[in-house]
Structures are given as structure tokens and as C-alpha cells.
Amino acid sequence: MKRTILYFVTMITLALGACSKKDDVAPDFKEENLAPFSIEFDNIVGDRTFSLNNTGSPYTNAAGEKFTISRLQYFISNIKLTTVSGQTYTVPQDSSYFMIRGDDRASRFTKVKVPEGDYTKVSFVIGVDSLRSTMPVDKRKGVLDPAAGDHQTDGMYWGWNSGYIFLKFEGNSPVVSDDANGDPTGKKQFKYHIGFFGGYSAPTINNIKTVTIDLNAAGIAKVRKNRQSNVHLFVDIMKVFNGKNSFKIAENPNVMFGAFSSLIAENYTAMFTHDHTEN
Amino acid sequence: MNSRHLTVIFLLGLFILACKKDGLVMEKAERWLGFKKPANFPEPVYKLANNPVTREGFELGRALFYEPRLSRDNTIACGSCHIQSSAFTQHGHDVSHGIEDRLGTRNSPPIMNLAWNKAFMWGGGVYDLDLQPITPITAHEEMDESLANIYAKLQAMPKYRAMFKAAFGSEEIGTVPFMKALSQFMVMCISSNSKYDKVMRKEAGASFTALEQEGYMLFKEKCASCHSEPLFTDGSFRNNGLGIGPINDQGLYPATLKETDLYRFKVPSLRNLSYTGPYMHDGRFLTLNGVLEHYNAEVQDTPNLDPRLKRDGVLGIRLSSDDKMKLTAFLSTLNDTEFINNKLLAEQ
Numbered sequence: 001m002k003r004t005i006l007y008f009v010t011m012i013t014l015a016l017g018a019c020s021k022k023d024d025v026a027p028d029f030k031e032e033n034l035a036p037f038s039i040e041f042d043n044i045v046g047d048r049t050f051s052l053n054n055t056g057s058p059y060t061n062a063a064g065e066k067f068t069i070s071r072l073q074y075f076i077s078n079i080k081l082t083t084v085s086g087q088t089y090t091v092p093q094d095s096s097y098f099m100i101r102g103d104d105r106a107s108r109f110t111k112v113k114v115p116e117g118d119y120t121k122v123s124f125v126i127g128v129d130s131l132r133s134t135m136p137v138d139k140r141k142g143v144l145d146p147a148a149g150d151h152q153t154d155g156m157y158w159g160w161n162s163g164y165i166f167l168k169f170e171g172n173s174p175v176v177s178d179d180a181n182g183d184p185t186g187k188k189q190f191k192y193h194i195g196f197f198g199g200y201s202a203p204t205i206n207n208i209k210t211v212t213i214d215l216n217a218a219g220i221a222k223v224r225k226n227r228q229s230n231v232h233l234f235v236d237i238m239k240v241f242n243g244k245n246s247f248k249i250a251e252n253p254n255v256m257f258g259a260f261s262s263l264i265a266e267n268y269t270a271m272f273t274h275d276h277t278e279n
Numbered sequence: 280m281n282s283r284h285l286t287v288i289f290l291l292g293l294f295i296l297a298c299k300k301d302g303l304v305m306e307k308a309e310r311w312l313g314f315k316k317p318a319n320f321p322e323p324v325y326k327l328a329n330n331p332v333t334r335e336g337f338e339l340g341r342a343l344f345y346e347p348r349l350s351r352d353n354t355i356a357c358g359s360c361h362i363q364s365s366a367f368t369q370h371g372h373d374v375s376h377g378i379e380d381r382l383g384t385r386n387s388p389p390i391m392n393l394a395w396n397k398a399f400m401w402g403g404g405v406y407d408l409d410l411q412p413i414t415p416i417t418a419h420e421e422m423d424e425s426l427a428n429i430y431a432k433l434q435a436m437p438k439y440r441a442m443f444k445a446a447f448g449s450e451e452i453g454t455v456p457f458m459k460a461l462s463q464f465m466v467m468c469i470s471s472n473s474k475y476d477k478v479m480r481k482e483a484g485a486s487f488t489a490l491e492q493e494g495y496m497l498f499k500e501k502c503a504s505c506h507s508e509p510l511f512t513d514g515s516f517r518n519n520g521l522g523i524g525p526i527n528d529q530g531l532y533p534a535t536l537k538e539t540d541l542y543r544f545k546v547p548s549l550r551n552l553s554y555t556g557p558y559m560h561d562g563r564f565l566t567l568n569g570v571l572e573h574y575n576a577e578v579q580d581t582p583n584l585d586p587r588l589k590r591d592g593v594l595g596i597r598l599s600s601d602d603k604m605k606l607t608a609f610l611s612t613l614n615d616t617e618f619i620n621n622k623l624l625a626e627q
Contacts, residue, residue, distance in 0.1 A: 137409040
């Protein structure tokens with residue numbers, strides 16, 4: 001009896017296996033069966049493409065303020081995927097930290113390895129999780145190295161208040177005042193440095209945001225060894241100003257440490273839309 | 280029985296001393312004691328298992344500590360504001376003095392018993408010794424340099440390539456070996472041989488004078504709840520009632536943004552007070568007497584004043600001139616001349 005069952009099961013499995021090859025049904029989910037996968041963070045600004053320092057044709061936010069962008073950098077980390085049938089895969093943390101830079105087009109892909117499969121959901125953290133933010137210096141390699149970048153320009157590490165800047169967004173707008181509230185150097189610069197992971201011991205502001213994207217509508221990710229599956233997201237930087245907590249540059253030209261940073265973090269959580277998937 | 284034991288120990292001690300004197304140079308070259316917890320200290324907070332102190336690592340850390348290339352214009356080393364003879368503070372300076380004569384806003388704290396610290400800086404914000412050096416290195420008014428530039432400067436020097444190789448197995452200079460080396464030097468800056476320590480460890484012949492003993496009793500009654508033994512700080516952040524200074528330094532608040540942290544500063548250790556003046560986060564008191572008088576009569580009821588400084592509606596801690604004399608006598612037993620003269624910790 002048992003043998004018969006075993007026989008049947010084997011036959012069915014074989015049959016299914018045969019089918020899957022023909023119709024490209026998702027292969028069995030095996031954690032060790034890794035294939036290339038990426039999410040593309042394609043920055044845009046409202047209805048327009050992203051460009052740095054385009055003083056000839058500045059952008060305009062919902063408040064009617066004209067602005068240009070001089071720097072855009074943000075961390076994407078802790079990538080996680082879910083298959084059609086609900087299996088989840090979390091990319092090993094050590095290979096799951098990326099910095100997307102507006103001045104480096106190549107940085108827009110977060111290239112990882114995940115098991116072959118059909119994925120309907122991806123999620124990621126904007127910023128650096130609290131656990132990694134408190135890890136010893138040995139666990140801060142690559143984009144997490146406090147020495148990466150210059151602290152006065154493109155650095156993403158806060159030395160005096162140990163932690164990472166999750167999103168650094170700087171630019172210029174004629175609405176920025178020349179006083180201490182704006183830019184006393186007269187360069188009309190605005191600066192948004194959003195960080196805060198929740199504190200080492202006592203709880204502080206926590207601006208770590210997790211974004212989950214459903215891929216069903218614009219195309220699921222079919223990850224296979226012989227191709228590069230790429231989930232192409234549009235990242236609308238305009239949402240920093242025009243999100244649910246919309247604000248004026250003139251009123252808040254510098255946001256770094258303070259409760260207002262949490263409103264901006266809520267805004268940028270809505271930057272991401274799934275445009276299509278390249279399989 | 281007891282006295283016989285003592286005699287044996289005494290004789291053994293003499294024997295060891297004699298040996299040491301004979302082969303001092305040999306001993307120095309061959310033996311590396313590494314990090315040793317003083318008998319009267321608790322277990323360290325610093326995770327030594329993640330960064331065991333080796334002779335090579337310590338020597339590299341020491342070289343880096345005294346290396347002016349850590350500042351942008353190669354003029355200021357860590358050791359410039361943390362001078363050993365002042366128990367690794369900058370004696371005579373109320374606030375730290377950086378490159379191009381720039382002035383900071385806070386008094387440079389001693390590099391002393393840092394392995395027992397769970398938070399760094401007067402205003403907190405840093406909780407891992409391995410990440411602390413980033414703050415003074417990158418601060419505009421201190422060393423104003425980037426880590427990457429430092430690594431490039433050191434990488435060009437055969438001396439450092441060899442030292443990094445010897446300490447960490449690779450000539451490549453980066454954040455991990457750089458920070459670990461500095462920590463290895465800093466955790467070795469242990470002050471534990473003051474008269475107080477010798478009395479507590481019941482070392483031969485060590486005892487308080489009557490005045491010191493009375494001061495010790497007063498200290499336990501009036502000071503020890505924050506400046507707890509044996510480190511003489513409980514490592515907490517408190518508002519000790521200083522009048523708010525002209526720059527309105529808000530202490531721990533900017534790091535946590537919690538109203539309850541306004542004007543709280545790290546409780547400093549009372550060890551080596553004779554060498555570490557001026558006192559307080561902004562160096563406002565030039566003498567110990569000024570500090571004691573603050574607690575006696577100048578405590579102000581600013582937000583988050585520590586409740587210990589406002590008991591039954593009375594501000595401060597009453598100290599008569601007799602009390603002050605006794606306390607001063609006791610506090611001077613916390614001076615550690617071995618620490619400030621330890622050749623191992625000096626620039627070589």
C-alpha cells in the first residue's frame with residue numbers, strides 16, 4: 001500500500017516537474033537555490049526626471065516654491081520578498097545595505113541573490129535598522145563605514161549622536177531666508193538630514209520606515225538563474241514636500257534633529273511606486 | 280597563622296621585587312600584561328573579547344593618540360587636549376582648543392577608566408568607545424578632519440603600514456583597525472593606584488589620616504549617590520543645578536530630544552581632581568573650592584534639577600568650611616601620581 005502511494009507521489013511530482021519546465025511555473029522554493037534579483041530605485045521629481053542643480057528649469061512643489069536639488073542620498077536595507085504561495089525570503093543582512101545616490105546612476109540598483117521563485121511582494125527599510133545601528137564597528141562595512149563619505153558633504157554617519165542619516169536631501173530655493181533660520185551664508189540652501197533609529201538605551205525618535213510593495217498589478221518578479229529579474233520603482237522625491245504632511249521650504253528649510261524629522265520621514269515613505277518588472 | 284601567612288607573602292613579594300629589578304629591561308621586552316582589571320573595580324563595560332588588548336594594538340593606539348595627522352592641518356593630536364600630566368585633560372583650558380585656535384564649547388574630559396564607561400561625551404550621544412573618536416576628529420572646532428583623509432595620510436607612511444600589519448594582520452588602514460587600536464590605548468589608561476585604592480585594597484601601610492577618614496564619611500553621606508565608588512561616577516546624566524551658561528548648552532537633550540534630558544550632563548569621576556581642573560562641562564570653575572561652593576550655595580532650580588539637590592525644598596548640599604576642608608582632604612586621596620607618570624601611556 002505504502003509503496004503504491006509512494007509510486008503515485010513520485011509520478012505526480014515528475015509530471016509536475018515536467019509541466020513547470022514548459023510553462024515556467026515557479027520552481028520549488030529552496031533557500032540555497034539562489035539567483036540574481038534587484039530593485040531599481042529610479043528617482044523622479046513629480047512629473048519630471050531627476051537631475052541635479054538644474055537651475056535653468058527648477059522644480060516647483062505644491063506650495064508653489066521653486067527649488068533645485070544639489071544632493072540626494074538614502075539608505076535602502078533589509079530587503080525581504082514574498083512568493084505567490086506566501087514563502088518569505090530575507091536577504092542575509094550583511095549583504096542587504098545599499099546607498100542610493102542621486103549623483104551616481106549606477107547606485108540605483110540593489111543587487112542581491114534570492115531563491116528562484118515567483119515573488120509578488122517586496123519590502124525594504126528606508127534607513128538602517130536599529131540593531132545594525134548599535135552594532136560594533138566590525139559590522140559597519142561598505143556603505144555603513146563611518147569613514148564612507150565626508151562628514152561635511154556626502155557622509156551619512158552622525159558622529160556626535162551615533163547613528164546613520166537615512167536620507168540626505170539638499171538643494172536651493174529662492175524662498176530660503178538669509179537669517180539663522182534659513183541659510184546665513186546667503187546661498188539659499190535647504191538641508192534635510194533625516195535619521196534617528198530609536199536610541200541606544202533610552203527610547204528616542206524612531207524614523208526607521210519599512211515599505212512594502214505589492215507587485216501583482218505592475219508585474220511579479222520571476223527570479224531565475226539565467227536572467228536578471230528587476231523590480232523597477234519610481235521614487236518621487238517631490239513627496240518629501242508634498243506627502244501627507246506637506247510643508248513649505250520657507251518655513252522649514254533645515255530639518256535634522258527634531259520632531260519635525262518624523263513628519264518628513266512619513267512623507268518619504270510614500271515616494272515609492274512600482275512601475276514595472278523586468279524579468 | 281595569619282601573621283605567618285603575611286610573612287610568607289611579604290617574603291615572596293620581596294623576592295619578586297628583587298627579580299623584577301634584576302631583569303627589568305628583559306621583563307619589559309618580553310612580558311605584556313595586557314588589560315588587567317584592578318582588584319577593587321567591577322567588571323569592565325567595554326567588550327574586551329571583541330577587541331583584546333595586544334601589545335602591538337596598544338602601541339599602535341598610543342602612536343595614533345599622539346599623531347597630529349589626525350587633524351586636518353596636522354597640528355592637533357588627541358594628546359593635545361588630553362595631556363597625561365593633567366590626567367589626560369587640557370589643564371588651564373575651560374573648553375577644548377582645536378585647530379587654527381578654534382574653541383569648542385566643552386571642557387575636555389579625562390581619558391581615564393573608559394573601559395567602565397557606558398556613555399561618552401558630556402552630552403552623551405555616543406555609547407561605544409570604538410565610535411567615540413569620530414566626534415572630536417570630525418568636529419569643526421576640534422580636529423576638523425575626515426576619517427578617509429586620515430587613513431590616506433597614514434597609509435602613505437611605512438611606519439603605520441608596519442604597525443597596522445603587526446597589530447591586525449593587514450597593512451590596510453580602515454575604520455575597524457583604526458578605532459580598535461585607539462580603544463586599546465584608551466582602555467589601558469586605568470587610574471587605580473591612588474591612595475584611596477591602596478587603602479581599599481588594604482595594601483601595606485596604606486591608611487587614611489583622621490581628616491581624610493572624616494572626609495570619606497562626609498563624601499559617603501553627601502556625594503556618593505552620584506559619584507559612586509570605586510569609579511566615583513555612576514555614569515548617569517544629571518542636572519547638578521549649574522546656572523544656564525551664555526550658549527545655553529542643553530546637555531543630553533540634543534541627542535535624545537526628550538524634555539526630561541534638558542540640562543543633564545554626564546556625572547564626571549572625581550578621580551585625579553588635582554590635575555583635571557577647570558571643572559564642569561564648560562570649565563566654569565577654576566578651583567575645587569568653587570565647585571564645593573556651587574553645591575553649598577549656588578545650585579539653581581533649572582529644569583530637571585536632580586532631586587538630590589533639592590531636598591525638602593532646600594537647594595544644594597550644605598557644606599560648612601569644616602566640611603569642605605575634610606572633603607578636600609579626602610578627594611586628594613583620589614589623585615593617582617602613578618597614572619599621570621606612567622611611561623607606558625606617554626608619547627614615545
